[in-house]
Amino acid sequence: MDGADLPIIIVGGGLGGLTTALALGRAGRRVRILEQAPEFGAIGYGVQLGPNVVPMFDRLGITAKVLDNADMPEACVMLDAYSGEEITRLALGASFRERFRHPYIIVHRVDLHRVLTDACRTRPEIAFEPAVAATGFEDRGDRVIVQTADGTCLEGAALIGADGLHSTVRAKLRQEGEPHQFGYVAQRTLLPMPAVPDPVPRRNVYMWAGPGFHVVHYPLRHGAEFNIVAVYRTSTFADRLAERDHRAEVKRTFAGAHAAIQAMLAMMNFERRWPLADRDPIRHWHKGRVTLVGDAAHPTLQSLAQGACMAIEDGVCLAALIDLADGDFERAFAQYEAERYVRTARLQLESRYMWGIYHAEDIARDVVRQTFAERTEEDLFRCLAWLYDGFSIPARLR
């Protein structure tokens, strides 16, 4: 078969991989998505999405379905983790929607994933291949050969690595070490709303900031569920702790924190935790017929809750350029990373900066409080405009 007649292979069925597949499928391009997990699905927690992704959903034809499953908080409130005092408040209501033209939304990842997979399944161009782990690839110039864990070799017109922070595709493209660990872990818990303890505010997105730790929470599924993420610094970040030791560590770390935090910790799920990592930004993440999207290309800390948003923007941008270049993958991939690297690098670097702000200690903490106290709503909107004003999908090749 001529290389041009082969499907494009996407490795990874997360939000980045599915978005890319859907955008390509809608443009009439054939795609095979390989996912190592036995089923295409997401981990069962929440995700916040900025207004910048809504135009991406418009292009994918799924905005109404996403919004049906989503909630729109009125504010994102930062509180002092000990006193409970308000440090700052980003209004997300009418003034926000007027300024940024689209809402800020919170949605269950499983629901968002389902909207995307349902939309993909309506496209005959898209083939799902669960339980297939890519282990390597070869770029033959006119096609790619993807090797999988069971020894099969798959032929594709091009390869898109959407395989996340520990990307196999990236590891074969670039000689570099492991992602940068920060010594922090995240713990996620989902509760039915009636189980949420009394002192915990429920309606909006709340972020309790403390020295070396923070807790984020918000409602999901129209108030039926409640999502909690507790993040903290620990020397055991790389270890798997027994549940008892894990509990003891959390108790020590959050000692003295506000009663609402203590009440949430008492309900926390100690089965699993995620060590948090990112990478330094890079300018180039393609070679020949192979490129990357999402965390594989530019993994970031979650301080601005935008990693998934960037993966979605990447997918739409990349598909538009592949369509414009009509088979000239090298050209499409070069323009794609040129269009995307400054925005995604800015997110990576600002997220690191915000990480320091959230976890500030001692005098730095006082400085953060005073700085935020001086900021007006307009100031906050201005700081976030580069991100929330969105990304223009290129309409022509350079």
Ligand SMILES: Cc1cc2nc3c(=O)[nH]c(=O)nc-3n(C[C@H](O)[C@H](O)[C@H](O)COP(=O)(O)OP(=O)(O)OC[C@H]3O[C@@H](n4cnc5c(N)ncnc54)[C@H](O)[C@@H]3O)c2cc1C
């Ligand atoms: C605690 C926490 C909270 C977050 N909150 C937010 C938020 O509120 N808003 C936001 O925008 N972002 C958030 N993020 C970031 C967001 O989760 C990620 O940026 C996003 O999921 C990246 O999507 P992705 O598709 O690039 O990668 P992933 O979601 O990691 O998907 C990669 C997929 O590839 C598959 N895979 C991996 N290797 C292979 C292989 N060799 N072969 C086949 N398949 C493979 C994996 O199984 C997985 O399904 C948060 C992150 C964390 C840790």
